[in-house]
Amino acid sequence: MRRFAVVALSVLIAFVVVAMALPLFRGSRGSRINVCGSHVKSLALAMYMYADDYDGHFPASAAWCDALCAYVRDLDTFHCDKAPSLPCGYAYNSHMPTISLKQLSDPGRTVVIFESARGWNAAGGIELLPSEPRHGGGDYYGFADGSARWVKRSEASALIWNPAPSPGPPGPGP
Numbered sequence: 001m002r003r004f005a006v007v008a009l010s011v012l013i014a015f016v017v018v019a020m021a022l023p024l025f026r027g028s029r030g031s032r033i034n035v036c037g038s039h040v041k042s043l044a045l046a047m048y049m050y051a052d053d054y055d056g057h058f059p060a061s062a063a064w065c066d067a068l069c070a071y072v073r074d075l076d077t078f079h080c081d082k083a084p085s086l087p088c089g090y091a092y093n094s095h096m097p098t099i100s101l102k103q104l105s106d107p108g109r110t111v112v113i114f115e116s117a118r119g120w121n122a123a124g125g126i127e128l129l130p131s132e133p134r135h136g137g138g139d140y141y142g143f144a145d146g147s148a149r150w151v152k153r154s155e156a157s158a159l160i161w162n163p164a165p166s167p168g169p170p171g172p173g174p
Helices: 002-053 061-071 153-158
Strands: 090-093 111-115 138-143 148-152
Touching (some): 002 061, 002 138, 002 148
Antiparallel strands (some): 138 148
């Protein structure tokens, strides 16, 4: 009987150890994936702060990385772990310099930063996404309101890539 109790206790301890270790393995994978999400979030916030400092205007397409350097903690923010050889694993929506933050009708859906394989100061549109999604069938996107989120690649075209100014207040009637 005593031998059975020792075996049962050993099995119970092994089960508890395995149950405690599973979230650690799951968390480490998620943490690696979230590094890119964190970088995109930091870049989206940096873009938002830049626009706030410049009366709602976004940086020029040809020098957006250079313009954001003053707004990020370090240059590692521009790196995506899934594209380690690139100086910058992201691109900038080239439509943004043509519109003011104040004119956007839906800043929370307007893409400003997205994953790309084009390197430093890359700018363009959805065509610059990597040929294959980097993160489980989707990519991370930063938006004009400073938010960021993962979006399935199949849903990327539903985001706002070419923002139109929101209609202003109605003018005086006739």
